[in-house]
Amino acid sequence: MRDDGSRIHDVIGIGFGPSNLALATALDELGSEPGGRAIDAAFFEKQPALGWHRGMLLPGSKMQVSFLKDLATFRNPASPYSFVAYLHSEGRLAAFVNRKDFFPSRQEFHDYLEWVEARFTKYVTYNAEVVSVSPEHGEDGEVDRLRLEVRQDGTDASDGTRTVHARNIVVSTGLAAWMPDGIERGDTVWHSSEFITRFREFDTTGVRSVAVVGAGQSAAEILRFVYDNLPDAEVYAILSPLGFSVADNTPLANQVFDPSAVDDFFYSSERSKEAVWRYHRNTNYSVVDDELIHDLHERMYQDELNRRTRLTFLNLSRARSAEAAGGRTRVAVESLRSGAVDHLDVDLLVCATGYEPMDPTRMLGDLAGLCRRDGEGRLRVDRDYRVVTSPEIRCGIYLQGGTEHTHGLSSSLLSNIAVRSGEIANSIAQSCARPPAGLGGGAMPGPNGLSGVKAV
Numbered sequence: 001m002r003d004d005g006s007r008i009h010d011v012i013g014i015g016f017g018p019s020n021l022a023l024a025t026a027l028d029e030l031g032s033e034p035g036g037r038a039i040d041a042a043f044f045e046k047q048p049a050l051g052w053h054r055g056m057l058l059p060g061s062k063m064q065v066s067f068l069k070d071l072a073t074f075r076n077p078a079s080p081y082s083f084v085a086y087l088h089s090e091g092r093l094a095a096f097v098n099r100k101d102f103f104p105s106r107q108e109f110h111d112y113l114e115w116v117e118a119r120f121t122k123y124v125t126y127n128a129e130v131v132s133v134s135p136e137h138g139e140d141g142e143v144d145r146l147r148l149e150v151r152q153d154g155t156d157a158s159d160g161t162r163t164v165h166a167r168n169i170v171v172s173t174g175l176a177a178w179m180p181d182g183i184e185r186g187d188t189v190w191h192s193s194e195f196i197t198r199f200r201e202f203d204t205t206g207v208r209s210v211a212v213v214g215a216g217q218s219a220a221e222i223l224r225f226v227y228d229n230l231p232d233a234e235v236y237a238i239l240s241p242l243g244f245s246v247a248d249n250t251p252l253a254n255q256v257f258d259p260s261a262v263d264d265f266f267y268s269s270e271r272s273k274e275a276v277w278r279y280h281r282n283t284n285y286s287v288v289d290d291e292l293i294h295d296l297h298e299r300m301y302q303d304e305l306n307r308r309t310r311l312t313f314l315n316l317s318r319a320r321s322a323e324a325a326g327g328r329t330r331v332a333v334e335s336l337r338s339g340a341v342d343h344l345d346v347d348l349l350v351c352a353t354g355y356e357p358m359d360p361t362r363m364l365g366d367l368a369g370l371c372r373r374d375g376e377g378r379l380r381v382d383r384d385y386r387v388v389t390s391p392e393i394r395c396g397i398y399l400q401g402g403t404e405h406t407h408g409l410s411s412s413l414l415s416n417i418a419v420r421s422g423e424i425a426n427s428i429a430q431s432c433a434r435p436p437a438g439l440g441g442g443a444m445p446g447p448n449g450l451s452g453v454k455a456v
């Protein structure tokens with residue numbers, strides 16, 4: 001059945017990265033359980049195809065989670081959508097095991113995501129950006145459906161948008177690239193999220209110097225890549241700390257990413273939540289893999305031996321601004337020791353300065369006013385990742401991401417993606433089993449829904 005705007009989907013997923021892809025697998029598997037009825041799901045993704053941080057798919061870059069923390073295994077170890085099922089289907093299971101390495105390359109993980117996506121393509125509309133969500137009231141005055149405006153090429157409407165409706169939405173729009181104040185993106189000033197895509201199109205002839213701003217994993221990976229791929233260039237690392245801090249992935253610290261850690265965090269006091277963040281930040285934020293730090297140091301050491309310094313650390317420093325000067329980029333670098341500002345002329349500046357957390361309220365418009373907040377103005381979110389709303393809202397607004405304050409460190413990571421999306425799928429299935437009064441309540445499976453997917 002074509003969706004002309006009158007159809008009310010059981011659930012619409014906003015964004016189709018790993019989180020909502022995992023949700024699709026969970027809904028699908030739920031449907032193969034006996035009993036229940038089909039869930040009508042649709043997903044909208046603004047990219048032209050599935051793309052997981054494509055700009056950082058550097059050759060040789062590795063995953064920071066075990067291959068077993070895939071889209072499904074922790075939810076259902078027998079899932080047909082697991083990384084192991086993918087390896088088996090591609091004929092690489094034995095070869096993968098022979099590598100004796102828990103951490104696949106990011107390129108291979110991307111290939112796995114595409115393999116899973118191929119089974120759900122018909123439920124996804126690409127090149128489709130959800131620009132707003134608003135409440136619609138039923139006859140009884142309660143909000144029983146949500147109206148989504150989707151900006152999409154090829155729609156009949158003059159403004160290029162179409163309208164779709166859902167009883168539940170799952171916002172999984174990911175992190176937004178963050179540039180330092182005073183620095184704007186341009187032809188030779190990039191954010192790390194676009195790095196490899198732009199580098200491949202960039203004429204590197206005559207590039208004499210490159211600066212990379214940042215102290216996290218992406219900064220370190222880009223430094224190593226640039227050092228290795230531009231052998232004639234001087235490479236500068238501009239970072240606020242003295243050096244890179246190591247990512248703690250030791251077994252006891254890693255428990256903070258276990259599915260059970262979500263309960264520990266969710267039901268703990270504000271004070272202990274803060275303590276968890278303080279103690280365990282270094283498992284993921286602004287930290288670098290041990291091996292990579294050693295790789296960079298080894299390059300510097302060999303340079304010293306060869307009496308040619310090519311990789312320079314401008315530590316305890318901050319990039320304050322960047323402007324075009326004589327065909328190059330002039331970066332103002334402030335020393336945090338003395339406050340003095342020096343200028344560095346480079347041919348390429350890459351800001352590996354991280355991301356802003358997901359903020360769903362921007363697209364929620366008026367609906368955001370009906371969402372409950374805590375004392376610090378943050379969204380209140382239930383254990384099943386459903387935003388707490390005022391009682392007249394009978395629709396579910398679920399979040400995958402943006403719940404660090406309620407569900408802890410793994411909120412925007414892959415670690416708990418299988419279990420989290422399973423919990424959301426269950427919650428949606430349960431709400432679909434309770435038809436809203438006065439609406440007949442039936443989901444409408446069709447060509448753009450997860451037809452055949454059943455809710456218990």
Ligand SMILES: Cc1cc2nc3c(=O)[nH]c(=O)nc-3n(C[C@H](O)[C@H](O)[C@H](O)COP(=O)(O)OP(=O)(O)OC[C@H]3O[C@@H](n4cnc5c(N)ncnc54)[C@H](O)[C@@H]3O)c2cc1C
Nearest residue numbers: 015017018019045046056063064129130173174413414415
């Ligand atoms: C370089 C890099 C490497 C990483 N590696 C790891 C790792 O090894 N392990 C780990 O646990 N975490 C890692 N992370 C963290 C990362 O957040 C997760 O890997 C993962 O991307 C989260 O998936 P997601 O679907 O929630 O978000 P995303 O992958 O960001 O996907 C969100 C999607 O929503 C789309 N979208 C956004 N707004 C809209 C809209 N309005 N309408 C329609 N579509 C929209 C986007 O185009 C995007 O495709 C990494 C992050 C980066 C940047």
